[in-house]
Amino acid sequence: MTGDPLDLLGLDDELSPTEQETRDRVRALVDEHVRPHVARWFADGVFPLDLVPRLAEAGLLGMHLHGHGCAGRSAVEYGLAMAELEAGDSGIRTFVSVQGSLAMTAIAKHGSPAQRERWLPRMAAGGTIGCFALTEPGAGSDPASMTTTATRVGDEWVLSGRKRWIGLASIADVAVVWAKAHDPAAPGDRPRVRGFIVPTTTPGFAATPIEPKLSLRASVQCDVVLDDVRLPADAILPEHPGLAGPFACLAEARYGIAWGATGAARDSLDAALRHAGEREQFGRPLAAFQLTQAKLVDMALEVSRAQLLALRLGRLKDAGRLEPHQISAGKLANVRSAIEVARTARTVLGGDGITLEHSPMRHAANLESVRTYEGTDEVHTLILGRHLTGHQAFR
Template structure:
């Protein structure tokens, strides 16, 4: 069975999408088929990806910061952005991560919280893929607890001086600009994280370095780095002018999490299409593997979960387009869809048997990538607690 034939199962969702959103999705799907799929296994195996070239191509497609308004951004619907994330992650989670970090973290932070000078300087070039951004929030010892970060920004005359380390930063070593969040002395000591501020840091600034993280077993087709800030001196204008505390970085994380709600389903869909195609061609005891009840049961259950996840994602997209989407609803989508996507990837690997562990097929590559997606932009446990707090009114983080 061909990939096109297998994908017909998912086309029923098209009736829920408007024509423009479908056209954008199909354009990106064609790009992934043409420019990513033939090379992604080699990129994954080598741990190298032509990120700058891809960024320029994605900029020409108009998908970098596509859901933002103005400054060279396309201003599409949130649903269209989600569908693009789905198609990119059907190629590889690393490709979607590049776009998510560029558009929903670095660009969104500047668009939402930056000064007009920041926006004019960076957003048009970032939308075109001519400049690459990264987002420095997570630290070696502070991931799920961003309020405990140790990176400091202190006043020195009219300047700010930043010192500290950030970890697991996508795009870090190739970035032209970093959005860095740091503790200041401006907060209330009784409210952890209230003194956090954001800074726009050109990566050529003295004292800034971004060594790449190697030897990864997941997201190998993605640039991951540490950020080292050693007395990085910035003018007062580098700080985001208004936002204080964790409101700034958490608002950006919600943007990125929304893309993951859709994106993880792209990886799951690619695995399921692969398994359906393989099962139809693989002969076991003189008949196709697809002809056995246990295979069909697996395929049916995975199709059910994928379909439910897609309906959930589209509904969340509609809510976001109506400006009615709440953070706990994003957590619900991220928790469910990534959890089901990784389960689908693992189950598909069992259908492929030994062939499933090779890069000839994408299923174990997707499963390995989803191990990272499961824990970044909020672990499953964090999202469970966000949902739990919304249900009970009680915070259980401490």
């Protein structure tokens, strides 16, 4: 056997030297700065803020964006980076997704030139942390039912409402908040979803971490209260009003998740394969038993299929041809596969697999959050069902 035994299909041949260099560089960062500490971060329920400058130095914050200090890398390079980060831990990939694919992308796609110039360079450099406040206690899969409001009062906007499960909110310097905006002084104005840039030091903004959690423990998710938060008129994102605004950002995050899940799955398989080769029972290594080999083969096939799907999405995205339903297919299929791989890998590890010395059960726990955020299995199933049948089944 030659090459990497986990690369069943020789997918390295499908990557350019630049893409391989990006993958290897991020893998080395994870090996040095994440793997030695991630079990403790997960056990203690903390996100390592001292990792942020290293992520920024590696060009990983908003790495798919162009200009304003962003790296401007390809969709495939971005995806490979997300896979390597999630091989370390979903919480670390989540930080990069929230910062780059959600908060920074919202400003890049929907902001004014002045907003982009003010915020993006600082966020790319890691000096400013952002969050993306869309989900509410009563509006998760149905963001159109949000109750957070933004009312124009003279030269200001006044925001009021509640948000929930907002990643990074308690450590963020700036929030992109989505609300139903209304200007009573404008004839015929009707409430419409708009984005607002909210410095988190603004009076009336409060973020509280949600605890205790059984998943994404090396990450931060919060409840957010907006109590008559007063903002200047230019805090509104001027482009793409309506739900198309946040949905464009969610598409970026979902694309990264389709890649990230492959990293968690591959790391789980790697842990199981190493353990099976070292652990002996009945005078033989576990890897020599047929049932163990069947598990390893099934996991390896799932990992390879997920990688192929992610790579196809990346090539489509770089060609400007990626469709929303295809992103849903990648997110749904790859996260679902990754969970099964992580769970199966845990069985190969036996009792040792429930400890934080090994990664699969931590990955499995994290992936339960990943399958829920940025669209549940049910939401992506209905998106694909609508594409196949032409019928809207959400309501």
